[in-house]
Structures are given as structure tokens and as C-alpha cells.
Amino acid sequence: MSSKADLIVGLQWGDEGKGKIVDHMAQSHDYVCRFAGGHNAGHTIVIGEDTYALHLIPSGVLNPNAKNVVGNGVVLSPKDFIIEMEQFDNLKGRLFLSDKAHVLLPYHALIDQARERMKGDKAIGTTGKGIGPAYGDKIARVGHRLGELLHPDKLTAKVIDFFAANEPIFTAMGVEAPQKEALLSELQGYKDILGEYITDTTQLMWEIMDADKKILLEGAQGTMLDIDHGTYPYVTSSTTVSAGACSGLGINPKDLGKVTGIAKAYCTRVGNGPFPSEDFGAEGNLLRKNGHEFGTTTGRPRRCGWFDAVAMRHAVRVNGVDQVALMKLDVLDGFAEVKVCVAYEVEGKEINYVPYDLEDAKPIYKSFAGWDQTEGARTFDSLPQTAKEYILAVEEMIGTKIGIISTSPEREDTIIR
Ligand code: IMP
Numbered sequence: 001m002s003s004k005a006d007l008i009v010g011l012q013w014g015d016e017g018k019g020k021i022v023d024h025m026a027q028s029h030d031y032v033c034r035f036a037g038g039h040n041a042g043h044t045i046v047i048g049e050d051t052y053a054l055h056l057i058p059s060g061v062l063n064p065n066a067k068n069v070v071g072n073g074v075v076l077s078p079k080d081f082i083i084e085m086e087q088f089d090n091l092k093g094r095l096f097l098s099d100k101a102h103v104l105l106p107y108h109a110l111i112d113q114a115r116e117r118m119k120g121d122k123a124i125g126t127t128g129k130g131i132g133p134a135y136g137d138k139i140a141r142v143g144h145r146l147g148e149l150l151h152p153d154k155l156t157a158k159v160i161d162f163f164a165a166n167e168p169i170f171t172a173m174g175v176e177a178p179q180k181e182a183l184l185s186e187l188q189g190y191k192d193i194l195g196e197y198i199t200d201t202t203q204l205m206w207e208i209m210d211a212d213k214k215i216l217l218e219g220a221q222g223t224m225l226d227i228d229h230g231t232y233p234y235v236t237s238s239t240t241v242s243a244g245a246c247s248g249l250g251i252n253p254k255d256l257g258k259v260t261g262i263a264k265a266y267c268t269r270v271g272n273g274p275f276p277s278e279d280f281g282a283e284g285n286l287l288r289k290n291g292h293e294f295g296t297t298t299g300r301p302r303r304c305g306w307f308d309a310v311a312m313r314h315a316v317r318v319n320g321v322d323q324v325a326l327m328k329l330d331v332l333d334g335f336a337e338v339k340v341c342v343a344y345e346v347e348g349k350e351i352n353y354v355p356y357d358l359e360d361a362k363p364i365y366k367s368f369a370g371w372d373q374t375e376g377a378r379t380f381d382s383l384p385q386t387a388k389e390y391i392l393a394v395e396e397m398i399g400t401k402i403g404i405i406s407t408s409p410e411r412e413d414t415i416i417r
Helices: 018-026 078-085 106-122 131-139 146-150 152-165 167-173 180-197 201-210 242-247 282-291 309-319 385-398
Strands: 005-010 031-034 043-047 050-054 067-070 095-098 215-218 256-264 267-269 303-305 323-327 337-346 349-351 362-369 401-406 414-416
Touching: 005 018, 005 242, 018 043, 018 215, 018 256, 018 323, 018 401, 031 201, 067 201, 078 180, 095 180, 095 201, 106 131, 106 167, 146 152, 146 180, 152 167, 152 180, 201 215, 242 256, 256 309, 267 282, 282 303, 309 337, 309 385, 323 385, 337 385, 362 385, 385 401
Parallel strands: 005 215, 005 256, 031 067, 031 215, 067 095, 256 323, 323 401
Antiparallel strands: 043 050, 267 303, 337 349, 337 362, 401 414
């Protein structure tokens, strides 16, 4: 009998509050595994007096009994990963990095930033961390895998050759070629620290499943930022949806257990690109203020708007969501009226699905009566009547159960239905 892996995915444009749910679920799992993205993701977890900033290390690191896997679907910046590791002193034997994950080197970030500058007002609004160029190299088959870090001399020669072969492109972007000696010593330093953690995590996944371990797969970013199913090209460069958990860890679709999709009771997005239910007025500002909607990784103010039931139905289906965790319901406290985007108007026609380009989609809203306060409610029944009606209506619209409702950042303010 082998175990199945539970999965957590973001259903909107990232920042849905996955951290709180993953942290909660990590307490009861033996392994927590990341399958996509890089240090563009980020959440802060407060435990007592201590605050931890997590970007790529799985959230299981905060449960001393859990082990953590960084899968092949991830792009890993050794420099940033090592800084993140410094927050913890008990990683030996608890952290496993895939030898097939791709290495993100400083030049990837320089290319990312140069491309954004060159795009001007068409910029994607990336985190500038080099995620797109690192995945680009992987797909173009000119990337470097973490296993290569175990041979710094060979990897140095490969990077230097790559720069020489592409010199005109790097010159046009203002990205300088690394110096051989400096690069070798940088890579040697990464090997010295990371070497002992690099392993074949595909075999590990199979072994722990066969040993019936409890496994949690931790998604990053959100469905609307998925390279295929999001608002392309204003997306990240990885497969953020549940299918990405399989290819990003070397497991098969039948290995997946319960899929929990995380969504806020409203919507936010950072960076550019379509966001049909964005509110540019006072209500959008209030959502930002009440929800503290500023990026953890970049500090940028997030764009805010209303819950988008059309995008959510799309996300529920793409991910095979079994239950939704509806986060930050309390941020809607005090609004006289709460809106939900129930359809889009595109070229004069009403549609109820996500088209291939959301750029010109206008929201069609349904309004609900607001409520005073949800914070502190510990059961569904103790929520204000109008909040319950909102949740039941949303549940009906998205066609899946809202099994978890969160009404504050505190662990105990989580309603399980
Ligand atoms: P990149 O992933 O840095 O290439 O950025 C591409 C797009 O994804 C930009 O709009 C970013 O703001 C967005 N993005 C990347 N990571 C996150 C995240 O963790 N939360 C929210 N948005 C993200």
C-alpha cells in the first residue's frame, strides 16, 4: 500500500494565504514538498516571538518532525537559498534537493531585469529574481541542473562557454560575462554548503510513498499565473497547477490525494496584466488597507478587487479541487455591499468562462449585503447571516465545497466545515 500525497494550490493570482494553511497542515505531515517556482514566492510565518521568511524552503521546516523536499520542477538560486537556510540550524537530514532542479544564477536575474526594462510599459512586472530566464534556459535545453553543482569546474566551463557563444545578446542587454576564477569559487562555495542535500528526490518520493508516509505538496503562486492556464504572457514561468506537482516531483496523477485550493474572499494581483474585477476606487483601497496587501517578496502594493467566480470555476476544474479554503473573509468586514464577478462581457457578449485573452473582459457583478464582523467566529453557524449567505452563494457558483474559512491570521481563527 503506498500513500497518496495531499496537495495545496493557489486558485487566484498568488498570495492567497497558502502559508497559513500549509503551515497548519505541515504539522500533521511527514514530508512537505515544493514542486514549482523559485524564490519569487514568499510568505512570512510568525511562531511566538520568531518570524520566518520562507521563499523556497518548504513550510515543513517549521515542524521539527517533518522533512522537506525541493523537487525537480523548481528553479533554485543557490545564493538566495543559502541565505534562507541560515534561519534554521536543524536542516541536516531534513532537507532534500533534487539533482534535476535547475540552477538559477545571478545572470538570470540580470537578464530578467534587463528584459523588463526593454519592454517599457509592456513589462510583465516580474519579481526581477530571474525566474523566467532560468526556466527559459531549461526549456531551451541550455540550463544547468543542481547535480552539476557537484562538479564546479565542469559547470564553470559550461557557463563560460555559454556566455562566449551568446556574447552579442548579453552585450545588448548590458549583462557582463562572469570571470572564470570568480565563478569557480562562487560555485565551489555553493557546492560546499548545498552538496550534502542534493539527491535523487524522484526515488525518494517513491520510497516515502511506499513507506506510507504522510505527504503534503506545497504549490506556489496561483492558477491565474500558470504558464499555460493563466493570463499569458502576464504569468510566471512554471506550471503552478496540480498537474505541475506530478511533473515537478516525478510522481504520477494516481499518487495525488486530496486537493485543497486556496482563494481569498476577494482578489489581488501584483505585477501587470489583466484583472477584470480590479477595483480602482475607494473600495479597492480599503481592501488593500484592511488586507495589508503589500508583497512579501518585493514589498509592492497589490492590486485589489472583488472575488472572481468565473476565474475560480476555471481554477477549480484545472486543478481538480476537492475543497476550497476561503481566506481573509474578515477583510470584507464592514463593507455595506460585497460584490462577486459572475460573468465577463467580451466584445458585447456575456461569457461565463475564461477566454484565451482576458485583456478586454469587463466584469459583470452580483451584489451581496455586507456584514459587520466575522473575526473571532470559530464555527460556520456563528458567522453573521449575510456572511453565511455570501459563502453559500460563492460555493454554488464555483461548484465545490468551501471546507475551510479563515477569519484572521491566527491559527485558531480557522473554521473547518
Ligand atoms: P516572475 O515569477 O518573477 O517571473 O513574475 C511573473 C509574474 O508573477 C509577476 O506578475 C509577478 O508579480 C507574479 N508573481 C510571481 N511570484 C508571485 C507570488 O508568489 N505571488 C504573487 N505574484 C507572483
